Amino acid sequence: MDIVYIRELQVETVIGIYDWEREIRQTVSLDLEMGTDIRAAAATENIENTLNYKSVSKRLIAFIAESEFLLVETMAEEIAQIVMEEFNVPWLRLRLSKPGAVRGAKDVGVLIERGVKG
Numbered sequence: 286m287d288i289v290y291i292r293e294l295q296v297e298t299v300i301g302i303y304d305w306e307r308e309i310r311q312t313v314s315l316d317l318e319m320g321t322d323i324r325a326a327a328a329t330e331n332i333e334n335t336l337n338y339k340s341v342s343k344r345l346i347a348f349i350a351e352s353e354f355l356l357v358e359t360m361a362e363e364i365a366q367i368v369m370e371e372f373n374v375p376w377l378r379l380r381l382s383k384p385g386a387v388r389g390a391k392d393v394g395v396l397i398e399r400g401v402k403g
C-alpha cells in the first residue's frame with residue numbers, strides 16, 4: 286500500500302471543554318496519512334487517477350473551521366469518517382493536535398488509525 290499524506294494542516298476552530306475555550310478560536314494541526322495505490326497516477330500523470338491531497342485539505346479546512354467540538358477525540362472520528370467515505374480511503378492514520386494547549390508541552394492530542402491496511 287502507498288500513502289498520500291498531508292502534514293501540519295493548521296485550521297482555526299472552536300474546540301475545548303472549558304467555558305473560555307467556547308469563546309475563542311484555537312489552532313488545531315493535522316497530520317494525515319491515507320492509504321492508496323499511486324501506480325495508476327504514476328503511469329498516466331493524471332490527477333484523476335490519484336487521491337488529490339488538495340481536495341482533501343480543502344474539504345477538511347471547511348469542515349473544521351465550521352465545527353465546534355468539545356473534544357479532539359470527536360473531531361478526529363468525524364474527520365476519519367469524512368476522509369474514508371468521501372474520498373474512498375480504506376485506511377488512514379490521523380494525528381490531531383492542539384499546539385500550546387498544555388503549558389510545558391509543544392502540543393497535545395490524539396493519534397488514531399482506522400480501516401484496513403491493504
Ligand SMILES: Nc1nc2c(c(=O)[nH]1)N=C([C@H](O)[C@@H](O)CO)CN2
Nearest residue numbers: 301302303355356357358383386387
Ligand atoms: N483526551 C483529551 N483530554 C483533554 C481534552 C481533549 O479534547 N481530549 N481537552 C482538554 C481541554 O479542552 C484542553 O485542551 C484545554 O487546556 C483537556 N484534556
